[in-house]
Amino acid sequence: MFNVENIYRNEKRIIFHIDFDYFFAQCEEIRNPSIKDIPVVICVFSGRTEYSGIVSTANYVARKYGIKAGIPIKAAKSKLKDFDNKIFLPLDIEYYKLLSNQAMKIIISETTVKNYEIIGLDECYLDLTNIVTDYKDAISLAGVIKYRLSKALHLSCSIGLSYNKLLAKIASEYKKPNGLFVIEPNETLKIISDLDISIIPGIGPKNKRKLNEFGITTFKQLSEIDIAFLKKNFGNYYAEFLHKSSIGINNDPIYIKQQSKQITRIKTLKEYTSDIDLVRALISELCKSLYSDVIQRELHFKSVGLIFIDNKLGIVNRSKSLKNYTQNLNDLIDHANSIFLDYISVYDLFKLRRIGVKVSEIKKNEGQNTLSNYIESSS
Numbered sequence: 001m002f003n004v005e006n007i008y009r010n011e012k013r014i015i016f017h018i019d020f021d022y023f024f025a026q027c028e029e030i031r032n033p034s035i036k037d038i039p040v041v042i043c044v045f046s047g048r049t050e051y052s053g054i055v056s057t058a059n060y061v062a063r064k065y066g067i068k069a070g071i072p073i074k075a076a077k078s079k080l081k082d083f084d085n086k087i088f089l090p091l092d093i094e095y096y097k098l099l100s101n102q103a104m105k106i107i108i109s110e111t112t113v114k115n116y117e118i119i120g121l122d123e124c125y126l127d128l129t130n131i132v133t134d135y136k137d138a139i140s141l142a143g144v145i146k147y148r149l150s151k152a153l154h155l156s157c158s159i160g161l162s163y164n165k166l167l168a169k170i171a172s173e174y175k176k177p178n179g180l181f182v183i184e185p186n187e188t189l190k191i192i193s194d195l196d197i198s199i200i201p202g203i204g205p206k207n208k209r210k211l212n213e214f215g216i217t218t219f220k221q222l223s224e225i226d227i228a229f230l231k232k233n234f235g236n237y238y239a240e241f242l243h244k245s246s247i248g249i250n251n252d253p254i255y256i257k258q259q260s261k262q263i264t265r266i267k268t269l270k271e272y273t274s275d276i277d278l279v280r281a282l283i284s285e286l287c288k289s290l291y292s293d294v295i296q297r298e299l300h301f302k303s304v305g306l307i308f309i310d311n312k313l314g315i316v317n318r319s320k321s322l323k324n325y326t327q328n329l330n331d332l333i334d335h336a337n338s339i340f341l342d343y344i345s346v347y348d349l350f351k352l353r354r355i356g357v358k359v360s361e362i363k364k365n366e367g368q369n370t371l372s373n374y375i376e377s378s379s
Helices: 023-031 073-079 093-111 135-153 165-173 185-192 205-213 219-223 227-234 236-246 276-296 329-346
Strands: 015-020 040-045 053-058 087-090 116-119 123-127 157-162 180-182 263-273 299-310 315-326 352-364
Touching: 015 093, 015 135, 015 165, 023 040, 023 053, 023 093, 040 073, 053 073, 073 087, 093 116, 093 123, 093 135, 135 157, 135 180, 157 165, 165 180, 165 185, 205 227, 219 236, 227 236, 263 276, 263 299, 276 299, 276 329, 276 352, 299 329, 315 329, 315 352, 329 352
Parallel strands: 040 087, 157 180
Antiparallel strands: 015 123, 015 157, 040 053, 116 123, 263 352, 299 315, 299 352
16 A cells, blocks of 8 residues: 655655657757758668668657657658658767757756766756755746756756656656656655556566556556565565555665766677577676776776667666776676676566677776776677
8 A cells, every 4th residue: 555654755855857858859950950840760770771770769740650769760661651751860979978968067057956867868867955945946947947958959858856766757757848847745646646657767578567467557556565465576675666666765866977987898799699598608708808908907897787789779788886896807707697687587688689798987906096988899
């Protein structure tokens, strides 16, 4: 059942979640305003044929006709066959990074916030608890942010306000695009109870299907499931996460993710594979290759990550922070394998096309400053 008493645990915090609307496609509209009113589709081209690859994102004009992330480019072209004016563009990550950096600087400057967390190129969380006095003040500041981004960059965004990260993110999705929505403590249950559980960050396709099989599709239904049942079927840690999320509890902190150097090794496979033993062998091979570079450069690392690119050209990144800096090959292999096993316990392992291993949060052995913005890859 809903535990109303716990709902208000963090009600004094005021958290913003800012999401740049359909960001990659919007960037292309900003670069070329003449395409704003026609279908714009951003693609990951595989290069095998003219139309091979998948859709990364699309503007809202294209979305009205069923164009969404992950569908084949060929299918998207078919859905838009009746349009004389439409445009399919390749990803231009460097350009998107440039606009993202400019937008983030405006947000941080306008709010004077010290406690913020940037997620990818198009999202950020801000803890404005000590900057605004109440939600009315927060709404006013959100309006200023939206105005400044529009005026300086012609960029629209959706902003969610609440008292934790989970609810702020839900709020930002409520009135997209160019939305602004607030979830205050006394409105939480009313707003979230009938929402689909798939919007909870951390519920992947595999566990969503499992929950659906138990007849659980909404927050309210999830909240009414006995915690012992959840622990039996999902394990103690994940069961606690599910239960707390279902009633709007989230105590995740907001912290600045330092930009750090990372070294990456990526291997393109000759054939697609879903063979777990083969993938683990490849992970070990990549770890050893990467480790030789770590040793040669006299580096220590504190974060290990994996990159998967599947047959649908879907990209998944997973990382794990270590307790201490290390330069140990066994640490690297053990943590990489741990990430992989955690991943396949939650998600289905699709046929992989490429796989990568990376280390970040790097410093010189003698304790020099953290290095930044260096990426290497091999195939």
